[in-house]
Amino acid sequence: MYATDSYSALLVPPRPAGLSDPRALLRDLFDTAVAAASAGHCLPPRLPAPPRGRTVVIGAGKAAAAMAQAVELHWQGELSGLVVTRYGHGAPCRKIEVVEAAHPVPDEAGQQAARRMVELVGGLTADDLVLCLVSGGGSALLAAPAPGITLADKQAVNRALLKSGADIGEMNCVRKHLSALKGGRLALHCAPARVETLLISDIPGDDPALIASGPTLPDATTCADALAVLARYGIAVPAHVRAHLESGAGETPKPGDARFAGHRSITLATAQQALEAAAARARELGIEAHVLSDSVEGEAREVALVHAAIARQVAQHGQPFRKPCVLLSGGETTVTVRGRGRGGRNAEFLLALAAALDGQPGVHAIACDTDGIDGSEDNAGALLSPDTLARAGARGLSALARLADNDGYGFFDGLGDLIVTGPTRTNVNDFRAILIV
CATH class of the missing domain: 3.40.1480.10 (MOFRL domain)
Structure with missing residues (x-):
């Protein structure tokens, strides 16, 4: 008892x-x-083997600087490169330059970093490796307006999207089709080098093509999809921006495009x-x-x-x-x-x-x-x-x-x-x- x-x-x-x-x-x-x-926890075990040629590191996002730092600490061999992150999110690196820029609305610093990134990957060979470090926030930080679109145009559209209630997939659909680098276009600048993309996902569902608007991955969405998002949320855009989308000039490379053959993406961390x-x-x-x-x-x-x-x-x-x-x-x-x-x-x-x-x-x-x-x-x-x-x-x-x-x-x-x-x-x-x- x-x-x-x-x-x-x-x-x-x-x-x-x-x-x-x-x-x-x-x-x-x-x-x-x-x-x-954290990049220090999840990135080192997933690094690829060094190539026969050069290794160039590029990237964008709130985690990009920490990812670059982790690469430097664990990479066997020479490397160089540039990543862009949000103001205040930098980390000390010796070989990879870290640039800070604005988020969530892009600024000139991000635009300049994007231009320099394209220059860095120019002239590479098939023996070279481009290691692209991508995380959430990269859409705003990698600011490269498409021809005929200005930075001011992108800033205005970004502000409107942020206030509209659109989800991240819808916002990134519009951003891809107003960009010169998003939606897989950055990878095309790297040819004929192999591209390995390491990602930290901020996207529900973890679709790699949506993280930071997928700068190195083919894009299944279309200009028509982007126009539908603008219509759904009543977002007005200048006539030349609408014409860019309606003409198809903003179309992105699609899944199955042979130019992405041999490239690989690895998602390191998820919700x-x-x-x-x-x-x-x-x-x-x-x-x-x-x-x-x-x-x-x-x-x-x-x-x-x-x-x-x-x-x-x-x-x-x-x-x-x-x-x-x-x-x-x-x-x-x-x-x-x-x-x-x-x-x-x-x-x-x-x-x-x-x-x-x-x-x-x-x-x-x-x-x-x-x-x-x-x-x-x-x-x-x-x-x-x-x-x-x-x-x-x-x-x-x-x-x-x-x-x-x-x-x-x-x-x-x-x-x-x-x-x-x-x-x-x-x-x-x-x-x-x-x-x-």
Whole structure:
């Protein structure tokens, strides 16, 4: 016969040590996910063998400098090259030049880097290797407008796409057909050298041709597809830009094109790998983890409603999972900007999640961009607790009012709940974790 206390202990599992500080636990899971997607971790084992001739390294993206650094540290033989990354995302390299440029709207620095990249791969031979390092953000950073299109044209279209609510595939479809290098065209400049592309994926579904608009990979989309995206979101473009698309002048090389024979692409890191690493870390701490999806898309505030409904079901009914547990998801949501506030898609997600949960006891959450920059702000994301709305009310902050103004940054900044990491130099998109205790 057991005493009452002992019998209760048999029915109720011991509380995992990690649950004593939910916020620290959630930050730990995010840091684990980022580390799993870092270039230093995932790139060295996938390097190709050196060629008989020269090795030239080129690349673009938020992780490009860290990838270049990893290549330098582990490459056997001579190499040279140039990569372009976002301002503040550089890394020290000795043989590969690192240029910093603007993101998400391209600038002259990115355009100049693209021109120099083309010059570097000119005159190569079949004995040479071009190692192309590609990660999310490369679409804006590798700024090479097609003939007849100006940098100002591309900047205006980029701004409109970013505000429209278009998903990343739709945005990159338009970008490819207004570019001189995206959609496989950069690889054509490398001929007859062999091209090996190493990628860190920020694309739901991890289609290599979509990452940074696929500068070295053939493109299955068309100018007609790009025009359809512009029409779908009501994006007006100058007459000469429309004529460029309607005439077919912006068409990209397609799958099956013999000019890509012998080339290879390898995806090094994905959202799924980052989520699996975070799940393994949670289980190490004694907390069951469930990956809902690595490729969630849609409006951030609508995605939040679905996550809130699942979290409430777990918290109130123990379905479909028993608590304590953590729910993990990745992908890339969108925000249709209607207000004048500050905040990226992760802050928007958390703000909508807070409103939907309405103080549900025992539910904590984190949402961050794995590149360390939520949209164009200086934070990676933010944290949410059961008392978020109560603390906000005490400070005169309305979640619904801030959501209507797209001001997730201002809301969480007012609570001291922003997460600021600085650039992580990788990018596998959104990371969300909801802890239910």
